[in-house]
Amino acid sequence: MIIIFILGLAIGSFLNVCAYRIPKGESIAYPPSHCPSCGNPIIPLDNVPVLSYILLKGRCRNCGEKISLKYPTVELLTGLLWAGLYYHFGLSIQLIFGLFFATVLIVLSAIDYEVKLIPDRILLPAMLVSIAFLILYPLKVASLPVIAGIKPWWAIGGFFAGGGFLYLVAILAPLIFKKEAMGGGDIKLAAFMGLYLGGYVFIALFVGFFLGAVVGIVLMAMGKRTAKDMIPFGPFLAAGAVFTIFFGPQIWSGYLKLAGI
Ligand SMILES: [Zn+2]
Numbered sequence: 316m317i318i319i320f321i322l323g324l325a326i327g328s329f330l331n332v333c334a335y336r337i338p339k340g341e342s343i344a345y346p347p348s349h350c351p352s353c354g355n356p357i358i359p360l361d362n363v364p365v366l367s368y369i370l371l372k373g374r375c376r377n378c379g380e381k382i383s384l385k386y387p388t389v390e391l392l393t394g395l396l397w398a399g400l401y402y403h404f405g406l407s408i409q410l411i412f413g414l415f416f417a418t419v420l421i422v423l424s425a426i427d428y429e430v431k432l433i434p435d436r437i438l439l440p441a442m443l444v445s446i447a448f449l450i451l452y453p454l455k456v457a458s459l460p461v462i463a464g465i466k467p468w469w470a471i472g473g474f475f476a477g478g479g480f481l482y483l484v485a486i487l488a489p490l491i492f493k494k495e496a497m498g499g500g501d502i503k504l505a506a507f508m509g510l511y512l513g514g515y516v517f518i519a520l521f522v523g524f525f526l527g528a529v530v531g532i533v534l535m536a537m538g539k540r541t542a543k544d545m546i547p548f549g550p551f552l553a554a555g556a557v558f559t560i561f562f563g564p565q566i567w568s569g570y571l572k573l574a575g576i
Contacts, residue, residue, distance in 0.1 A: 316398050316401055316402060317398075319397050319398050319401040320394045320395070320397060320398040321394070322397060323393045323394035323395070323396065323397025323398060324364035324365060324390050324391070324393065324394040325364060326393050326397070326418060327364060327389050327390035327391070327392065327393030327394060327421070328362070328364045328386075328390050329343075330389055330393060330418065330421055330422045330425060331385075331386050331389050331390065331425070332348065333422050333426075333437075334389070334422055334425035334426045334429060335351075335429075337426065337434060337436060337437065338426055338429065338430045338432065338434060348362060350375045350377060350378060350380065352375060352378050352380035353375060353377050353378035353380065355375070355377040355378070358376075361376055364387070364390040364391075364394070365387045365390050365391055365394075368382060368386065368387040369387075385425070385428070385429075389421060389425050392421060393417075393418065393421055396417045396421070396557065397414060397417070399561070400413040400414055400417060400560070403560070403561060404461075407457070408451075408457035409457055409461055409463075412448055412457070412459060412461050412511065413461050413511075413560060415441075415444065415445075415448075416445075416461065416511045416556070416560075417557060417560075419437065419438075419441045419507075420508075420553035420556055420557065421553070422437060423437060423438060423504065423549055423553065424549050424550035424553045424554075426549075427500070427547040427548075427549030427550060428547055428549075428550055431545060431547045432498075432500060433498070433500025433501065433503065433504055433549050434500075435500075435503075438500070438503055438504065438507060439503075441507065442503075442506075442507055442510070445459065445507065445510045445511070446510070449467065449470055449471075449510070458470070459510055459511055459513075460473060460510070460511055460512055460513035460515070461511050461512070461560060462511075462512060462513060462515050462559075462560065462563055462564060463564070464564070465513045465514070465515070466513075469513030469514055470509070470510045470511070470513060471510075472509070472513060472514060473508070473509030473510060473511075473512055473513040473514060473515070473516045474506045474507075474509040474510050475506070475509070476509055476514065476516060476517070477505035477506050477507075477508050477509030477512070477516035477517075477519075477520065478502050478503065478505050478506025478509065480505065480517070480520060481497055481501055481502045481505040481506075481520070482502050484497050485497035485498075485499075485501075485502060497548065498548075500549065501548050501549060501552065504549055504552055504553075505520060505552060508552065508556045511556070511560075512556060512559050512560070512563065515559050515563040515564070515567065516556075516559075518555070518558075518559045518563050518566055518567065519552065519555035519556040519558070519559040519563070520552070520555060521555070522554070522555035522558050522559065523548070523551040523552040523553075523554065523555030523556075524551070524555075526551045526554055526555065527546065527548055527551040530546065530551070531546055534546070
Protein backbone atom coordinates (compact mmCIF):
# COMPACT_ATOMS: atom_id res chain seq x y z
CA MET A 316 0.00 0.00 0.00
CA ILE A 317 2.92 2.35 0.73
CA ILE A 318 4.33 1.68 -2.74
CA ILE A 319 0.95 2.45 -4.34
CA PHE A 320 0.70 5.61 -2.20
CA ILE A 321 4.13 6.84 -3.33
CA LEU A 322 3.31 5.95 -6.94
CA GLY A 323 0.10 7.96 -6.56
CA LEU A 324 2.06 10.96 -5.24
CA ALA A 325 4.29 10.85 -8.32
CA ILE A 326 1.30 10.53 -10.65
CA GLY A 327 -0.30 13.46 -8.80
CA SER A 328 2.78 15.52 -9.53
CA PHE A 329 2.41 14.67 -13.23
CA LEU A 330 -1.31 15.56 -13.08
CA ASN A 331 -0.33 19.02 -11.84
CA VAL A 332 1.80 19.47 -14.96
CA CYS A 333 -1.12 18.31 -17.12
CA ALA A 334 -3.63 20.53 -15.33
CA TYR A 335 -1.35 23.56 -15.67
CA ARG A 336 -0.32 23.08 -19.28
CA ILE A 337 -3.10 21.30 -21.18
CA PRO A 338 -5.65 24.17 -20.93
CA LYS A 339 -2.95 26.50 -22.32
CA GLY A 340 -2.26 24.12 -25.20
CA GLU A 341 1.34 23.63 -24.03
CA SER A 342 3.33 20.41 -24.32
CA ILE A 343 3.32 18.31 -21.15
CA ALA A 344 6.85 17.03 -21.90
CA TYR A 345 8.76 20.18 -22.74
CA PRO A 346 10.08 22.49 -21.31
CA PRO A 347 10.95 20.93 -17.92
CA SER A 348 9.11 22.23 -14.83
CA HIS A 349 9.81 25.83 -14.00
CA CYS A 350 8.55 28.37 -11.49
CA PRO A 351 5.55 30.18 -13.01
CA SER A 352 6.71 33.37 -11.29
CA CYS A 353 10.46 33.68 -12.00
CA GLY A 354 10.78 31.08 -14.77
CA ASN A 355 13.75 29.34 -13.13
CA PRO A 356 13.84 25.57 -13.68
CA ILE A 357 12.78 23.51 -10.66
CA ILE A 358 15.67 21.33 -9.48
CA PRO A 359 14.84 17.65 -8.78
CA LEU A 360 15.33 18.19 -5.03
CA ASP A 361 12.51 20.77 -5.09
CA ASN A 362 10.27 18.57 -7.23
CA VAL A 363 9.56 15.80 -4.70
CA PRO A 364 5.78 15.54 -4.26
CA VAL A 365 4.40 17.16 -1.05
CA LEU A 366 7.76 16.89 0.77
CA SER A 367 9.43 19.68 -1.24
CA TYR A 368 6.48 21.94 -0.61
CA ILE A 369 6.86 21.43 3.15
CA LEU A 370 10.67 21.82 3.13
CA LEU A 371 10.47 24.99 1.00
CA LYS A 372 7.69 26.26 3.31
CA GLY A 373 5.53 26.79 0.23
CA ARG A 374 7.86 29.28 -1.48
CA CYS A 375 10.06 29.20 -4.60
CA ARG A 376 13.76 28.69 -3.76
CA ASN A 377 14.79 31.40 -6.24
CA CYS A 378 12.25 34.20 -6.10
CA GLY A 379 10.46 33.42 -2.81
CA GLU A 380 7.08 33.64 -4.51
CA LYS A 381 4.33 31.56 -2.91
CA ILE A 382 3.72 28.14 -4.45
CA SER A 383 0.01 27.42 -4.79
CA LEU A 384 -1.35 25.00 -2.20
CA LYS A 385 -3.23 23.24 -4.98
CA TYR A 386 -0.04 21.42 -6.10
CA PRO A 387 0.62 19.46 -2.90
CA THR A 388 -3.15 19.04 -2.51
CA VAL A 389 -3.48 17.29 -5.88
CA GLU A 390 -0.41 15.16 -5.09
CA LEU A 391 -1.66 14.11 -1.67
CA LEU A 392 -5.19 13.48 -2.96
CA THR A 393 -3.89 11.25 -5.75
CA GLY A 394 -1.63 9.34 -3.35
CA LEU A 395 -4.40 8.79 -0.80
CA LEU A 396 -6.93 7.81 -3.45
CA TRP A 397 -4.56 5.34 -5.06
CA ALA A 398 -3.85 3.75 -1.67
CA GLY A 399 -7.58 3.71 -0.85
CA LEU A 400 -8.45 2.03 -4.15
CA TYR A 401 -5.76 -0.57 -3.61
CA TYR A 402 -7.25 -1.27 -0.18
CA HIS A 403 -10.72 -1.50 -1.72
CA PHE A 404 -10.03 -3.62 -4.81
CA GLY A 405 -6.88 -5.54 -3.89
CA LEU A 406 -4.44 -6.44 -6.64
CA SER A 407 -6.84 -7.00 -9.54
CA ILE A 408 -7.85 -5.78 -12.98
CA GLN A 409 -10.68 -3.85 -11.32
CA LEU A 410 -7.96 -1.94 -9.48
CA ILE A 411 -6.45 -0.83 -12.81
CA PHE A 412 -9.90 0.38 -13.96
CA GLY A 413 -10.42 2.16 -10.63
CA LEU A 414 -7.02 3.86 -10.72
CA PHE A 415 -7.57 5.04 -14.28
CA PHE A 416 -11.03 6.37 -13.41
CA ALA A 417 -9.89 8.19 -10.27
CA THR A 418 -6.83 9.67 -11.98
CA VAL A 419 -8.90 11.08 -14.85
CA LEU A 420 -11.39 12.49 -12.32
CA ILE A 421 -8.61 14.27 -10.40
CA VAL A 422 -7.00 15.90 -13.43
CA LEU A 423 -10.39 16.99 -14.82
CA SER A 424 -11.34 18.43 -11.42
CA ALA A 425 -8.06 20.32 -11.14
CA ILE A 426 -8.57 21.83 -14.60
CA ASP A 427 -12.26 22.62 -14.01
CA TYR A 428 -11.35 24.30 -10.70
CA GLU A 429 -8.68 26.35 -12.46
CA VAL A 430 -10.26 27.36 -15.77
CA LYS A 431 -13.93 26.34 -15.27
CA LEU A 432 -13.81 24.02 -18.23
CA ILE A 433 -13.68 20.23 -18.62
CA PRO A 434 -11.47 19.71 -21.66
CA ASP A 435 -12.52 17.24 -24.37
CA ARG A 436 -8.82 16.71 -25.04
CA ILE A 437 -8.70 14.59 -21.88
CA LEU A 438 -12.29 13.42 -21.42
CA LEU A 439 -12.87 11.99 -24.92
CA PRO A 440 -9.68 9.88 -25.09
CA ALA A 441 -10.45 8.69 -21.53
CA MET A 442 -13.92 7.60 -22.71
CA LEU A 443 -12.37 5.68 -25.61
CA VAL A 444 -9.97 3.89 -23.26
CA SER A 445 -12.91 3.03 -20.99
CA ILE A 446 -14.92 1.62 -23.88
CA ALA A 447 -11.86 -0.46 -24.74
CA PHE A 448 -12.03 -1.82 -21.17
CA LEU A 449 -15.58 -2.94 -21.97
CA ILE A 450 -14.36 -4.93 -24.95
CA LEU A 451 -12.45 -7.11 -22.50
CA TYR A 452 -15.77 -8.55 -21.29
CA PRO A 453 -16.23 -11.30 -23.92
CA LEU A 454 -12.66 -12.38 -23.15
CA LYS A 455 -13.94 -13.13 -19.63
CA VAL A 456 -11.10 -11.12 -18.09
CA ALA A 457 -12.90 -8.32 -16.30
CA SER A 458 -15.18 -5.49 -17.18
CA LEU A 459 -16.72 -2.25 -16.11
CA PRO A 460 -18.56 -1.10 -14.00
CA VAL A 461 -16.06 -1.15 -11.16
CA ILE A 462 -18.75 -1.71 -8.54
CA ALA A 463 -19.04 -5.36 -7.62
CA GLY A 464 -22.13 -7.34 -8.50
CA ILE A 465 -23.49 -5.31 -11.41
CA LYS A 466 -23.66 -6.58 -14.95
CA PRO A 467 -21.41 -5.13 -17.67
CA TRP A 468 -24.31 -3.85 -19.77
CA TRP A 469 -25.00 -1.48 -16.90
CA ALA A 470 -21.86 0.38 -17.94
CA ILE A 471 -23.67 1.38 -21.14
CA GLY A 472 -26.87 1.98 -19.16
CA GLY A 473 -24.98 4.20 -16.72
CA PHE A 474 -23.36 6.10 -19.57
CA PHE A 475 -26.74 7.12 -21.02
CA ALA A 476 -28.48 7.48 -17.65
CA GLY A 477 -25.78 9.75 -16.15
CA GLY A 478 -25.29 11.84 -19.27
CA GLY A 479 -29.02 11.90 -20.04
CA PHE A 480 -29.99 13.02 -16.55
CA LEU A 481 -27.56 15.95 -16.51
CA TYR A 482 -28.64 16.81 -20.05
CA LEU A 483 -32.21 17.11 -18.73
CA VAL A 484 -31.02 19.26 -15.82
CA ALA A 485 -29.13 21.45 -18.30
CA ILE A 486 -32.30 21.97 -20.31
CA LEU A 487 -34.74 22.38 -17.41
CA ALA A 488 -32.67 24.42 -14.93
CA PRO A 489 -32.53 27.60 -17.06
CA LEU A 490 -36.33 27.46 -17.38
CA ILE A 491 -36.77 27.22 -13.59
CA PHE A 492 -33.87 29.24 -12.18
CA LYS A 493 -33.41 31.57 -15.14
CA LYS A 494 -29.72 30.82 -15.28
CA GLU A 495 -27.46 28.27 -16.82
CA ALA A 496 -26.64 25.51 -14.33
CA MET A 497 -24.68 22.98 -16.28
CA GLY A 498 -22.10 22.94 -19.02
CA GLY A 499 -21.60 20.43 -21.80
CA GLY A 500 -18.46 19.23 -20.02
CA ASP A 501 -20.50 18.28 -16.94
CA ILE A 502 -22.89 16.24 -19.08
CA LYS A 503 -20.04 14.33 -20.72
CA LEU A 504 -18.35 13.84 -17.35
CA ALA A 505 -21.55 12.31 -15.92
CA ALA A 506 -21.76 9.95 -18.91
CA PHE A 507 -18.12 8.96 -18.36
CA MET A 508 -18.86 8.30 -14.68
CA GLY A 509 -21.79 6.09 -15.70
CA LEU A 510 -19.42 3.73 -17.52
CA TYR A 511 -17.68 3.01 -14.21
CA LEU A 512 -20.61 3.23 -11.81
CA GLY A 513 -23.53 1.79 -13.78
CA GLY A 514 -26.87 2.67 -12.18
CA TYR A 515 -25.01 3.84 -9.07
CA VAL A 516 -24.12 6.93 -11.09
CA PHE A 517 -27.32 8.45 -9.63
CA ILE A 518 -25.85 8.22 -6.12
CA ALA A 519 -22.74 10.00 -7.43
CA LEU A 520 -24.86 12.74 -9.02
CA PHE A 521 -26.92 13.13 -5.86
CA VAL A 522 -23.80 13.42 -3.67
CA GLY A 523 -22.30 15.84 -6.22
CA PHE A 524 -25.39 18.09 -6.18
CA PHE A 525 -25.54 17.93 -2.41
CA LEU A 526 -21.86 18.85 -1.92
CA GLY A 527 -22.11 21.58 -4.55
CA ALA A 528 -25.13 23.09 -2.82
CA VAL A 529 -23.50 22.97 0.64
CA VAL A 530 -20.26 24.55 -0.57
CA GLY A 531 -22.19 27.13 -2.60
CA ILE A 532 -24.27 28.14 0.43
CA VAL A 533 -21.21 28.30 2.71
CA LEU A 534 -19.28 30.45 0.21
CA MET A 535 -22.25 32.79 -0.15
CA ALA A 536 -22.69 33.00 3.62
CA MET A 537 -19.00 33.89 3.93
CA GLY A 538 -19.60 36.60 1.37
CA LYS A 539 -17.06 35.11 -1.01
CA ARG A 540 -19.47 34.58 -3.86
CA THR A 541 -22.86 35.72 -5.00
CA ALA A 542 -25.57 33.52 -6.44
CA LYS A 543 -24.53 34.65 -9.90
CA ASP A 544 -20.91 33.48 -9.68
CA MET A 545 -20.26 30.21 -11.33
CA ILE A 546 -18.82 27.44 -9.18
CA PRO A 547 -17.23 24.70 -11.30
CA PHE A 548 -19.34 21.58 -10.86
CA GLY A 549 -16.80 19.02 -12.09
CA PRO A 550 -14.94 18.60 -8.77
CA PHE A 551 -18.24 17.89 -6.96
CA LEU A 552 -19.29 15.30 -9.54
CA ALA A 553 -15.85 13.71 -9.21
CA ALA A 554 -16.12 13.66 -5.40
CA GLY A 555 -19.55 12.04 -5.74
CA ALA A 556 -18.07 9.40 -8.06
CA VAL A 557 -15.21 8.58 -5.70
CA PHE A 558 -17.60 8.36 -2.76
CA THR A 559 -19.81 6.01 -4.78
CA ILE A 560 -16.93 3.65 -5.66
CA PHE A 561 -16.33 3.09 -1.95
CA PHE A 562 -19.80 3.42 -0.43
CA GLY A 563 -22.40 3.29 -3.25
CA PRO A 564 -23.74 -0.21 -2.57
CA GLN A 565 -23.96 0.37 1.22
CA ILE A 566 -25.80 3.65 0.71
CA TRP A 567 -28.23 1.99 -1.69
CA SER A 568 -28.99 -1.00 0.55
CA GLY A 569 -29.33 1.35 3.52
CA TYR A 570 -31.81 3.44 1.55
CA LEU A 571 -33.82 0.36 0.57
CA LYS A 572 -33.97 -0.70 4.22
CA LEU A 573 -35.17 2.76 5.26
CA ALA A 574 -37.78 2.70 2.53
CA GLY A 575 -38.88 -0.71 3.82
CA ILE A 576 -38.23 -2.50 0.52
ZN1 LIG B 1 10.37 31.45 -8.62
